Amino acid sequence: EAGVAQSPRYKIIEKRQSVAFWCNPISGHATLYWYQQILGQGPKLLIQFQNNGVVDDSQLPKDRFSAERLKGVDSTLKIQPAKLEDSAVYLCASSSIRKNIQYFGAGTRLSVL
């Protein structure tokens, strides 16, 4: 079974630029999550989708972050414009409705200069 796929693995941008991350969950997983992991901390949930609907986006900075999952499969997370404090690893995870286990991708390491 293929795992959660994310791209790119690394991204370096300057502040005020925009950036997008892509995630393909495990086949059949209805729930998809985006997390932000700042160096030295645990991941923090940004947004949760169930199919193509948003379940929880309470910690998403909506003035600059957006995410979509139009067909209920792949998802993109966008930052526009980026700030220095957005430097972090962005992790995508997915889970099935039946099992309460989240499976994570390898993440995208973003550096904002």
Place this chain on the structure above:
Amino acid sequence: AQTVTQSQPEMSVQEAETVTLSCTYDTSESDYYLFWYKQPPSRQMILVIRQEAYKQQNATENRFSVNFQKAAKSFSLKISDSQLGDAAMYFCAYRSRKLTFGKGITLSVRP
């Protein structure tokens, strides 16, 4: 709000020895799940072990076991016969409606 506390930032263990990683959490709920995840330098979070709060029996997965003390809100991870490949960051996590992580602990294994 639920919080997860991992008070030890780093630990070291000799290969083949046993090490215990501590975790406490704060919640007013009675039904929840607890997890330990491993994050090697590759960054991918790998599930190590899971515990349902309603189960009194401590979960075990090969060399990994937990000591779940529900009344004390404590959830420690014991790694037996430590191997070099166990070196990584370990995160304790709590889930009711959403997954909340602790700050993690860096485990090094001495050959």
